[in-house]
Amino acid sequence: MTNKVNDARIVVDELTKIYEPTPLWMRALVRTNIKEPVHALNGASFTVRSGEIAAVVGPNGAGKTTTFKILAGLTTPTTGTARVMGFDPIKQSVQVRRSIGWMPGDHRSLLMRHSALDNMRFHGRLQGMSGPSMMRRIRETLEMVGLERRARSNGFSLSAGMLARLQLARAMLHEPEVLILDEPTGAVDPVAAHDLIQLIKEIVAETGIAVLISSHRLEEIETLDSRVLLMDEGRVRYDGRLDDLRRLWDKPTFEIDFRSAGVADAAAQSLLNAGFAGVSRKEATISVALQDGVTHSDLLTRLRDQIEDVTNLRETRRPLQAVLAELYRTKASAE
Amino acid sequence: MSAAKKPMTTTQAVFATATSFFRVDLIEEINYPISFAMRLLGIVAPLLPFFFISKLVGNSPEVGGDYMTFTVIGLALTALLSTAMNGFGITLQRAFQRGTMETFLVEPVPWTVIPLAMNQWQVMNGLLYTAMLIGTGWILGANYVLAGVPAALLIGVLGVIAGMSIGIVSAAVLLLTLKSTPVIRVYDIAASLLAGSIFSVGQLPGWAQALSAILPHTYVINGIRTALMANPGSYEVSLSGAVTALVIFDVVVFAFGIWLWRRTLEYSRKMGLLSGY
Numbered sequence: 001m002t003n004k005v006n007d008a009r010i011v012v013d014e015l016t017k018i019y020e021p022t023p024l025w026m027r028a029l030v031r032t033n034i035k036e037p038v039h040a041l042n043g044a045s046f047t048v049r050s051g052e053i054a055a056v057v058g059p060n061g062a063g064k065t066t067t068f069k070i071l072a073g074l075t076t077p078t079t080g081t082a083r084v085m086g087f088d089p090i091k092q093s094v095q096v097r098r099s100i101g102w103m104p105g106d107h108r109s110l111l112m113r114h115s116a117l118d119n120m121r122f123h124g125r126l127q128g129m130s131g132p133s134m135m136r137r138i139r140e141t142l143e144m145v146g147l148e149r150r151a152r153s154n155g156f157s158l159s160a161g162m163l164a165r166l167q168l169a170r171a172m173l174h175e176p177e178v179l180i181l182d183e184p185t186g187a188v189d190p191v192a193a194h195d196l197i198q199l200i201k202e203i204v205a206e207t208g209i210a211v212l213i214s215s216h217r218l219e220e221i222e223t224l225d226s227r228v229l230l231m232d233e234g235r236v237r238y239d240g241r242l243d244d245l246r247r248l249w250d251k252p253t254f255e256i257d258f259r260s261a262g263v264a265d266a267a268a269q270s271l272l273n274a275g276f277a278g279v280s281r282k283e284a285t286i287s288v289a290l291q292d293g294v295t296h297s298d299l300l301t302r303l304r305d306q307i308e309d310v311t312n313l314r315e316t317r318r319p320l321q322a323v324l325a326e327l328y329r330t331k332a333s334a335e
Numbered sequence: 336m337s338a339a340k341k342p343m344t345t346t347q348a349v350f351a352t353a354t355s356f357f358r359v360d361l362i363e364e365i366n367y368p369i370s371f372a373m374r375l376l377g378i379v380a381p382l383l384p385f386f387f388i389s390k391l392v393g394n395s396p397e398v399g400g401d402y403m404t405f406t407v408i409g410l411a412l413t414a415l416l417s418t419a420m421n422g423f424g425i426t427l428q429r430a431f432q433r434g435t436m437e438t439f440l441v442e443p444v445p446w447t448v449i450p451l452a453m454n455q456w457q458v459m460n461g462l463l464y465t466a467m468l469i470g471t472g473w474i475l476g477a478n479y480v481l482a483g484v485p486a487a488l489l490i491g492v493l494g495v496i497a498g499m500s501i502g503i504v505s506a507a508v509l510l511l512t513l514k515s516t517p518v519i520r521v522y523d524i525a526a527s528l529l530a531g532s533i534f535s536v537g538q539l540p541g542w543a544q545a546l547s548a549i550l551p552h553t554y555v556i557n558g559i560r561t562a563l564m565a566n567p568g569s570y571e572v573s574l575s576g577a578v579t580a581l582v583i584f585d586v587v588v589f590a591f592g593i594w595l596w597r598r599t600l601e602y603s604r605k606m607g608l609l610s611g612y
Contacts, residue, residue, distance in 0.1 A: 108434030123442070
């Protein structure tokens with residue numbers, strides 16, 4: 001049986017980060033917009049275990065990138081702790097950087113005037129790889145992302161989708177224990193993004209690597225079928241499965257078409273009289289937002305007088321984006 | 336455990352970083368051969384006017400009676416020091432602008448080594464430019480005392496370290512501002528003037544000569560003139576004086592540069608400036 005505690009590869013505990021305003025003496029050298037402290041993280045906590053994908057979702061300024069940068073050692077937390085494979089990203093920076101595969105969203109992080117092979121070789125050497133074993137691993141990794149035939153193509157001749165796959169190959173080259181992907185599909189089209197997400201899922205299934213990924217595209221998060229960390233204002237608002245989130249927050253709407261607007265109106269009145277909430281009518285169609293504890297059967301039983309005039313029935317679900325927006329609003333107002 | 340998981344020793348990390356960045360810069364240079372050739376031409380072309388000027392003022396005692404050799408050495412070493420000094424700023428700013436800096440910093444190699452490795456190509460270019468200028472000067476009639484070559488090489492190496500030390504200080508400032516400051520360019524021009532790259536320091540007014548005495552450029556250019564010229568002119572810097580001044584400068588400014596670089600790196604990390612531009 002897997003030891004859940006020891007299996008934790010990323011542990012973030014009550015992390016806060018305050019970006020202080022640029023000091024006066026520095027403003028002579030650089031223009032700045034930060035005049036007051038910016039609270040990028042306000043006590044974020046989560047754990048990612050081996051073989052797990054944790055998708056970080058949240059609006060701009062939610063604290064996603066700051067969290068990632070703290071984990072990679074690129075910035076320091078104000079309070080709280082972060083651990084990658086048990087190492088402190090600041091005090092044991094080199095060990096952390098050896099343990100993670102880093103993929104920023106911007107493909108400019110590649111050496112664009114160099115070939116895919118040269119990019120891989122450069123990264124491999126800095127990771128302490130060399131000789132035939134490095135070349136073998138480069139071939140394997142390029143093959144894994146489907147770029148083995150483009151190994152000698154330089155960055156400028158690769159499509160955005162290929163560049164994203166090359167970045168993923170680079171991040172995986174040194175066989176890291178943790179993969180940190182900051183909006184990896186940001187620059188690619190939906191089809192290439194879907195392929196990349198599938199590839200990430202395959203890699204996790206095959207290697208058991210822990211993945212922390214951020215994305216603005218909710219359809220991608222659904223494709224990942226993973227654990228979701230909803231971040232907002234520097235906190236983790238929700239940590240769990242997307243399906244559970246839907247069940248908790250999404251109340252489906254039941255739509256019923258009738259033969260005429262008159263019958264629909266009578267049906268709506270009947271439901272309102274019976275105490276159903278969230279009933280509305282548009283021409284010959286009524287919509288009912290199903291509240292907790294109310295079943296389809298309850299609804300249809302109440303409409304028994306109009307049932308023969310029903311021409312169509314359907315259940316609609318709100319877009320995930322709307323569910324998340326409501327969740328953010330509700331949690332924010334509760335605080 | 337895979338080969339990739341074996342931790343590197345510091346020596347291995349330094350070697351891997353140096354060779355990796357060297358290879359990357361070499362490949363980039365090979366991709367643009369015409370640009371490289373034109374740059375070399377641009378370096379040696381300014382010697383031609385001095386060839387004709389030397390016909391006019393060549394026998395002045397101020398320049399040791401050999402203005403061509405005097406100027407070739409001055410220009411060659413100014414180019415070398417300028418490249419060593421500005422290389423850091425150029426490569427660092429390029430990495431920030433291209434977006435590669437963040438990826439470099441996520442590699443498991445010491446952060447102090449990265450800018451040094453990034454600058455090595457610029458220093459090598461500087462050495463090549465210097466060799467080209469010295470060689471072209473010789474073709475145009477410059478005369479060198481071959482017995483002084485070892486001393487000249489020693490002073491040259493100390494000069495490169497001095498230039499790099501100033502470059503590290505400048506790069507530390509760039510890390511905070513994310514933009515190269517004009518201060519280093521102003522210093523570069525002022526130093527080449529005050530060190531007497533194309534005229535004797537003895538021609539300068541007293542206050543300027545006092546400023547000149549605190550610049551490493553003065554000891555590099557005039558020390559090498561002493562080593563390579565039969566008569567270095569009216570402003571002569573002894574070899575031992577040049578070496579002593581440069582060693583002191585290198586130790587103090589290099590140590591300060593590395594300290595400042597580390598401090599600004601930590602500060603930039605705290606302020607979240609490391610991966611933005």
